[in-house]
Amino acid sequence: MAITRYNQHPDTFLTMTANRNWPEITSALLPHQKTIDRPDLIARVFELKRKCLMKEIETNKVFDKIRICAQVDKLVCAELPDPKNDPTFFETVKCCMVHGPCGARNPQAPCMENGRCTKKYPRAFAESTTMDQDGYQIYRRRNSGQVYTVRGQEVDNRDMVPYNAYLSKRFNCT
Structure with missing residues (x-):
């Protein structure tokens, strides 16, 4: 639902x-x-x-209306939260906001078509949020070196689906 x-x-x-x-x-x-x-x-x-x-x-x-990349980072996150700071929130995000895994880790994933993920995962690491020429956000996905196991596969920030941390915490869902 x-x-x-x-x-x-x-x-x-x-x-x-x-x-x-x-x-x-x-x-x-x-x-x-x-x-x-x-x-x-x-x-x-x-x-x-x-x-x-x-x-x-x-x-x-x-x-609010987003005009600059710094505003994006206040509203949207594409990284796993620190499990030590908020273990409940970490589990919610880990459970609900990890794409796949797909690609070489799971070639039979539903998002796979002709050997590629149709959602373009895993994404590239990015130290800061930028916007491409069409105005689409390329979200910050830092390489923290942290790897977690989700659905039997290792994942990191490249596998994260963007989410709003405030609303995810407020409603305990994503």
Whole structure:
């Protein structure tokens, strides 16, 4: 279950995906029930979170018009957070915001076509955020030297899908 809201550029959007481990869901389960047994509950909680997300965006003006690259870094992150500083947030991002793995690590991944990832992962490391000639952001993905195991494969910042840290923490989802 996800909601997508398009921002200024037609290829820039915000997606929110339900988290089956939200306490509002898990605390309402009967003994021996699993979240998969309660799609009604997941849908109801997701709708409440969606309304809250829209209020954050529209009323509290979470996003501003991006004019320079420094503003991008305040709103969008394409790096794994430090697991020591916030282990819960790290696990959320590691679980939900890593692309693939694909390429040589998993040639059968759904994003693969003619031996290449259709989403252009893994991306190149970049020390700072820049914009290409068409106005698309090339997000900062520093080479921290940190490698983590996700779905049985080693990943680093080149595999990260961009996300908004504030909203990911606020809603415990991505």
